Amino acid sequence: MPVELAVTLIRAVNTHTLTREEIDALLQTEGEQAKALYRAADQVRAEHLGEEVHLRAIIEFSNYCVRNCLYCGLRRDNRLLTRYRMAPEEILAAARQARDEGYWSIVLQSGEDPAYTVDDLAGLIQRIKEKLDVAVTLSLGDRSRDDYRRLRDAGANRYLLKHETADPALFARLRPGTTLERRLQELRWLEELGYQVGAGNMIGLPGQTVETLVSDILLLKDLCVEMAGIGPFIPHPDTPLATSPAGSLEMTLKVLAITRLLLPHTHLPATTAVATLDPAGRRRALQAGANVVMPDLTPAPYRQHYDIYPGRGRPAGEGAASFAWWEREMAAIGRKVAIGYGHILRDDGFHGVVDGHRRPC
Numbered sequence: 001m002p003v004e005l006a007v008t009l010i011r012a013v014n015t016h017t018l019t020r021e022e023i024d025a026l027l028q029t030e031g032e033q034a035k036a037l038y039r040a041a042d043q044v045r046a047e048h049l050g051e052e053v054h055l056r057a058i059i060e061f062s063n064y065c066v067r068n069c070l071y072c073g074l075r076r077d078n079r080l081l082t083r084y085r086m087a088p089e090e091i092l093a094a095a096r097q098a099r100d101e102g103y104w105s106i107v108l109q110s111g112e113d114p115a116y117t118v119d120d121l122a123g124l125i126q127r128i129k130e131k132l133d134v135a136v137t138l139s140l141g142d143r144s145r146d147d148y149r150r151l152r153d154a155g156a157n158r159y160l161l162k163h164e165t166a167d168p169a170l171f172a173r174l175r176p177g178t179t180l181e182r183r184l185q186e187l188r189w190l191e192e193l194g195y196q197v198g199a200g201n202m203i204g205l206p207g208q209t210v211e212t213l214v215s216d217i218l219l220l221k222d223l224c225v226e227m228a229g230i231g232p233f234i235p236h237p238d239t240p241l242a243t244s245p246a247g248s249l250e251m252t253l254k255v256l257a258i259t260r261l262l263l264p265h266t267h268l269p270a271t272t273a274v275a276t277l278d279p280a281g282r283r284r285a286l287q288a289g290a291n292v293v294m295p296d297l298t299p300a301p302y303r304q305h306y307d308i309y310p311g312r313g314r315p316a317g318e319g320a321a322s323f324a325w326w327e328r329e330m331a332a333i334g335r336k337v338a339i340g341y342g343h344i345l346r347d348d349g350f351h352g353v354v355d356g357h358r359r360p361c
């Protein structure tokens with residue numbers, strides 16, 4: 001390995017800083033050099049977050065969406081998709097099943113579906129928080145600041161709102177009718193309102209360059225997010241990007257690893273998209289900086305229809321998304337499943353139980 005690269009990695013492990021040029025160079029590494037990057041990220045993960053892997057049970061309760069993002073199978077104009085909405089009682093039952101299974105953290109995810117009013121959602125969150133001892137993450141897309149406030153007041157702990165790409169022109173092209181500027185504004189609102197905030201981006205989007213990925217990583221650092229979902233673009237056959245090539249696993253792992261070097265305390269999932277691209281993808285991500293897995297606990301009649309990209313599904317043998325299955329899977333790579341809400345943990349002992357304006361960096 002070139003001395004310069006080794007020095008860069010040692011400094012990044014210790015100071016969590018990298019210049020734009022250094023990130024660019026790391027993104028171009030291959031073979032043994034890329035492996036050295038993954039090892040450095042794994043070292044930072046182990047030093048700051050330990051061997052625990054946090055499980056977040058995800059419940060995808062509606063695949064209706066008013067948006068028309070070019071890359072997404074849930075887009076409004078995809079008439080081939082069987083649409084569904086789960087009733088609040090069904091969502092509560094799914095959350096209860098996740099808790100009974102052993103999960104301490106649930107994610108409620110949907111397309112942008114105004115059929116659920118803020119009152120519906122706030123009422124649901126309140127009931128979940130009253131009846132079940134779980135942390136609640138929301139992933140519902142764009143809402144007004146007042147809606148975010150109402151949902152936070154109802155008890156939601158975290159909000160995932162991926163920035164998707166740091167290139168404003170690409171963002172506007174891929175997500176018609178929306179802007180990166182507005183999304184960043186919403187991320188700031190979420191932080192002000194005391195959510196633990198998640199952003200994240202896709203790797204391999206048509207029109208994306210290495211320079212864009214550098215900006216994505218630096219934006220995550222700048223936002224100082226508590227969570228970042230980094231996954232490959234996977235083309236969906238019923239979208240305008242059907243014939244575009246998928247993002248690569250290696251580039252996804254490099255972006256993930258560099259993000260870990262810069263954000264030692266941020267929760268980084270080994271995404272389902274990584275596992276979809278390659279059966280070994282999830283394990284490799286967990287060995288390149290990731291510390292979170294999000295098993296899909298959407299009830300069986302609906303699960304197959306949350307078709308944002310093809311090939312999603314539970315890994316073979318996962319059974320009923322059982323906690324025990326994940327404990328065995330993590331033990332096989334020398335890791336263990338975390339017990340608890342999985343709030344952000346910093347070296348100074350802050351454990352995020354009282355979440356508020358505490359940032360991971």
Ligand code: SF4
Pocket residue numbers: 065066067068069072073074075076110111112141308
């Ligand atoms: S990416 Fe999100 S907002 Fe866009 S179409 Fe898909 S579900 Fe809707």
